[in-house]
Amino acid sequence: MPNENRPSTRPSASRKRTRDEVDPSNEIPQNTKKQRKSSKKQQEINQAQQLADIKKLEMTIKKLKKELKTAEAGKTAVEDEDEIANFESEEDDPEPMSSFRPEMRHIDTTILPRQRLIPAGSAPRPAFTSVTNTMAPLDHYSSNDEDEDMDFGNPTTATTSQLTAPSYHPSRSPSPLASALANHTVTEPLQVAGWKNGIAPTSGNKPCASDYSDIVKRVILKACCRYEVFIVTENAFPDSDTQLTKAQDYFAEACGTIGVDYRVTDRILGIIKARGSRIRVLLPLPHPYDLLQPLTKALPYLCLSFSIIPPTSTTILPAPFDALPRHTPSTRPSSASTSASAQLRVTSTVSNTPAGNNTSHDVQHCQRNSAHQRRKIGAGWRNLSNYLKYGFKPRPTSKNITNNKKRAEELLEDDCFCWASPLGRAGGFAEYRHIYDILHNVFFQKWQKSLGMAYADNFNPLPLPTLALIITSIAFHIQQYEHDGIIGKQAFSETFVKDLYEGYLKKVEDWVNLDPAVTLKLRERAYRHAIRFGGGSVTTVKGMSEEAKQRAQMELTGRDVDAPVEEDSDASQDL
Structure with a gap:
């Protein structure tokens, strides 16, 4: 039978398998193998790779559409590269480079022009001072036919030739940084203030x-x-x-x-x-004790200059100020030793010799200072009288405090304190004499280098801020009398005074706007008085009057300058 002659695939039991042979009975069919499942991380990697491929494909399709549209319009996507055809283009690389577009990755190869050399000494070297620090875009230099005939000279001594100015594109302009550097001027460093x-x-x-x-x-x-x-x-x-x-x-x-x-x-x-x-x-009103300092220092000299036995004291206080609590000397006597009719109270602190034992040197010294001290005494009493002119009582008794509060209310009503006659409510606004006494004593001190004398032009005419500041200082102290009945220790600072100052500045401006011409003359007069108080003089420089101008013009009109002058003429006759 035909099947009997077919060789068996299974080896016979009598034959032994070799080492390389596989037992067919142990083979598992391909379709029966177990499929391994990808991990979560691997799935994410695969998904990202797929998205990248899809995006790359979309970009490729978009680029193809753009090139197709450009080709239909009769244009090319990139410039002709005939001049650099022998160079390899980076666009031909199959491997991906980066996220840059191909047009940006393209490298334009430019061949620089030849550098012209000339022999040393044949052309002057440009000076360093003529080089300007300007920055501008450079174009390629155009090659000329004369370049071929240039002599390169000796390489060991050759120098570069002076380059010509490049041709600029009409649409190009220097950058702001270049303009700033071109206009920059080197300045010397500032000196450091030394100790x-x-x-x-x-x-x-x-x-x-x-x-x-x-x-x-x-x-x-x-x-x-x-x-x-x-x-x-x-x-x-x-x-x-x-x-x-x-x-x-x-x-x-x-x-x-x-x-x-x-x-x-x-x-x-x-x-x-x-x-x-x-x-x-410096603007607030001084305390009565401060006003009496010239008196206390000058009285012993005056007594000696007039051969009067001086009091054995260096501190002399008037009786009305005995009860004032401000910096009173510790050596003051008790109130029991004070006489009601005494005008001055003397405290024995320094023992002086009698008048007969005074040496001539002491007398001469006192006589030399007597005139100056008398001037100080007069100034002290005048300032004290101005201080008390408003009618305030300095003794801090209950009765005086009540009267001071009442007087302060009357003065602050309608700003009567700055009128010419505060108590009588008469006169002009901002014409009270004490206002200008403060102006003189603070800004135009006599025999001193005062601020007003050094900068007189800034005070001519009297500035409105200056006038408002002086009025504010007076109102500030009157308000202290209104609140406490005495002068307190509140500081004249911006915190307490700024609003008050702005209010009086507005009032002064309103006063000027009522009649600018008259108020200007009043402020000019205040400036002239202040200059004279400071020891200066006001020189008014005026031109020719109208009558003098007309007379001089008539003389010049009929005069012939070119006429010959007789040598024998007498000058006295012309006069």
């Missing part, structure tokens, strides 16, 4: 101008004076930004006036700005 004797002050001391060298101190003091003038004549209470700006400006102005250039520091600015509060503190 006095080269020693820095200790950190605990208050900053002052004397901490610096003499020249720096002079600059700071000049800037301080100018800042004080600004506070008094323009803005009594400026804000922080204005203070800083003005302090910097006046320091630079002082440096320019003296001819130096120092760097301003925060410490110097603090010294200048502190002068604002300093000049405002």
Whole structure:
């Protein structure tokens, strides 16, 4: 039978299997193998790869559509590369590079022009000072036919030729940085303000101008004076930004006036700005004891100059001020030793010799000082009379306190205290004499380097801020009488005074607007009186009068300058 002759695939049991043979009975069919499941991480990787392939395919389709659209319009997607056909394009690389587009990955190869060399000494080398620090875009230099005939010279001594100015594209313009560098001018560094004797002050001391060298101190003091003038004549209470700006400006102005250039520091600015509060503190009314200081110091000299036995005292106080609690000397006697009719009370603190034992030297010394001390006494009593002119009682008794409060209310009503006659409610506004006494004694002190005399032009005519600041200082103290019946220790500071000052500044401006011409003359007259009080003179420079102008014009009209002059003429006849 045919099946009997077919060889059996199963090896016979009598034959042994070799090592390389596989037992067919142990083979598992392919369809019965267990399929392994991918891990979660592998699934995410496969999904990301699929998304990347899809995105890449979409970009390829979009690019093909764009190229097709460009080809239909008769344009090419990229520039012709005939000149660099021998170079390999990076767009032909099959492997992906990055996320940049092919147009951006394309490298434009540019061949630089040849550098022309000339022999040394054949052309002048450009000076370094003629080189300008400008930055501009450079174009390719155009090659000329003359380049082929250039002599390169000796390589060891050759120098580069002077390049011509490049041709600029009309649409190109220098960058802002290039313009700034071209217009930049080199300035010398500012000098550092030096300390006095080269020693820095200790950190605990208050900053002052004397901490610096003499020249720096002079600059700071000049800037301080100018800042004080600004506070008094323009803005009594400026804000922080204005203070800083003005302090910097006046320091630079002082440096320019003296001819130096120092760097301003925060410490110097603090010294200048502190002068604002300093000049405002000088305005309040003085205490009666402060007004009597010239009297207490001058009376012993006057007694000796007139051969009078001087009192054995250096402190002399009038009887009405016995009960004042302010800085009263500790050596004052008790009230029992005070006579009701005594005008002056003397305290024995220093023993003096009798008049007969005074040496001639002491008498001569007292006589030399008598005139000056008499002037101080007169000024002291005048200031005291101005202080008491409003009718306030200095003794802090219950009756005086009641009267002072009532008087303060009357003076503050309709601002009667600043009229010419406060108690009589008559006269003009801002014409009270005490206002101008403060102006004279604070800004135009006699025999001193006063602020008003140094900067007289800033006070001509009397500035409205100055007038308002003086009126504010008077009202400030009257309000203290209204509240407490006596002068308190409240500081004349911006916190308590700024609103009051702004109110009186508005009132002064309204007063000027009523009749600008008349008020201007009044303020000019106040300036002239202040200058004379300070020991100066007001010189008014005027031109020719109308009558003099007409007479001179008539003489010049009929005059012939070119006419010959007779040599024998007598000059006296012409006169």
